Amino acid sequence: MGSRAVDCTIAGVVGVVATAGTLGASRHGHPAHPLDALAFVLVAVAAGALLWRRAAPLTVLTVTGAAALVFVLRGYGLGPIFLPLVVAFLTAAPLHRRWPMYALPVVGYAVIVWGVPWVTGEPAPSTAAAVGIGAWLLTLIAVAEVVRQRREAIRARRARERDAARVAEEERLRRASDERLDIARELHDVLAHSLSLINVQSGVALELLDSRPEQAGIALASIKDASRDALVQVHTMLQSLRHGTEAAPLTPAPSITDLDRLVTHARNAGIGVTTTVSGDPRSIPTGTDLAAARIVQESLTNVVRHSGRTTARVTVRFLPEVLEVEVDDDGRVTEPPRPGAGITGMTERCRALGGTLTAAPRPGGGFRVLARLPLLRNESGVS
Structure with a gap:
């Protein structure tokens, strides 16, 4: 499943759960304001924003946070409208600096516990509720840190794998270069040695061909031997290269x-x-x-x-x-x-x-x- 499909699935599931949870909370929680079309629009906007959580995590966090704040200020209650905000926070927090991101739950705590009651005139949450909200936000921060650490570990592992692959490639290239150098050196040693002797002996043969044909014959025989040895050694090297293995030498090294x-x-x-x-x-x-x-x-x-x-x-x-x-x-x-x-x-x-x-x-x-x-x-x- 691709990342886009995952985001669509998450947005759909969160939207369904948030809508159902909002309906359930409204029936059992007696909110200050009954649910209306705006309440469901806010839930839909918050859940729908998660479709872009990877592309623009801070923007999505802002949209879900604003939707949750309007939802609470309208008096719809403290329902599952916060679920999209939690997903958006867990997406954005591991990607950005710790302390600005981890300060947001603290600000959110102050807004929910003191800010909203002061604006709406409703009573503040009880001490037990305030402690529960604080514990829940601390848990959220801890989960965000775990996600951050996991991401960093994955990045470090991938960096090590890239470094290992780069070192392996450099080693492969070095070995290939060394092998080419060895081949060039062997070819030079074989061909230069044999061709130099062939050149000298051919000059001797030409010089003595008329005056001392028997000596010229010896020189020609030496040319034949040198050229045969060179051909055999070059053939052995080419066979080794062609088959990628060490070919059995045709003559002793x-x-x-x-x-x-x-x-x-x-x-x-x-x-x-x-x-x-x-x-x-x-x-x-x-x-x-x-x-x-x-x-x-x-x-x-x-x-x-x-x-x-x-x-x-x-x-x-x-x-x-x-x-x-x-x-x-x-x-x-x-x-x-x-x-x-x-x-x-x-x-x-x-x-x-x-x-x-x-x-x-x-x-x-x-x-x-x-x-x-x-x-x-x-x-x-x-x-």
């Missing part, structure tokens, strides 16, 4: 424990890569393992891009609390690495795991990338 596989493409591109592992190799969290592997791949990709054909060294150190990954070369920087892609992606991976990354030219020439990834923190499940 790169791992820092398999350095030979990580540096294969760089070696095929003509980079002399040496690898060193120190410390106590052990199982590490999947996220840390993948980040370390991607850092090695991206660093070697930068060597292929910017340093010319040279040598590179990959050092992995398993320390008690930290995994260190260092990639440095002794080549010349033919073009400075542009921030925003490779180095930025490596830095973001480290920060996401609570680690750090430094990437800068070495004093004696060449370039060095050093990543430090915490182990104990990630092993405990905190990121």
Whole structure:
């Protein structure tokens, strides 16, 4: 049932009860003035005003109060004409400031007990009647306060629900943003690494195609392997996105424990890569393992891009609390690495795991990338 239908129902029920009660009170109460058309008009006006109690609660309170006052001053008695006024008061009081609203019953008490008898010349209510009227008005104030408290509790609950929904939406958007960033980072790492090697190897193949076709064939085979690996990894990521779940990988995920596989493409591109592992190799969290592997791949990709054909060294150190990954070369920087892609992606991976990354030219020439990834923190499940 809509609010308008509820208001119509309340107005109708109050009108019927007030009219019947007024007739009953007139028969048994011996009012000073017998009921006439005006009495029923006042009852109808007071009850009908309740149709607008939500839209204009103060106006409705004023109309019902005026109708009740005229009813009493005309000498029709203290009948159910006050029922519409009670409904109007309980509607308006919880919506406005307490003390102005709660002062109205006090004023009404003074009007009924002393004001009306003084104007009409009728005797004032007895002490018992005055006490009863006062108790009834105090009860009315208490009910209004209960309604107010209930409204405030509902508003507070709805505000909490809105805040919770807003926080949940912000968290959803943050997660979606993080997922997009992860996807972009993975695509960059896969495609940039493979395409850089393909670019280098295609140049080698073109250069040696006539003079040393066997070497050109090796370069073309490397291009085939790099492109196949890139296609497989991109296909896996697209399948995961399409189905909304973690797709089963078609090839093993790169791992820092398999350095030979990580540096294969760089070696095929003509980079002399040496690898060193120190410390106590052990199982590490999947996220840390993948980040370390991607850092090695991206660093070697930068060597292929910017340093010319040279040598590179990959050092992995398993320390008690930290995994260190260092990639440095002794080549010349033919073009400075542009921030925003490779180095930025490596830095973001480290920060996401609570680690750090430094990437800068070495004093004696060449370039060095050093990543430090915490182990104990990630092993405990905190990121």
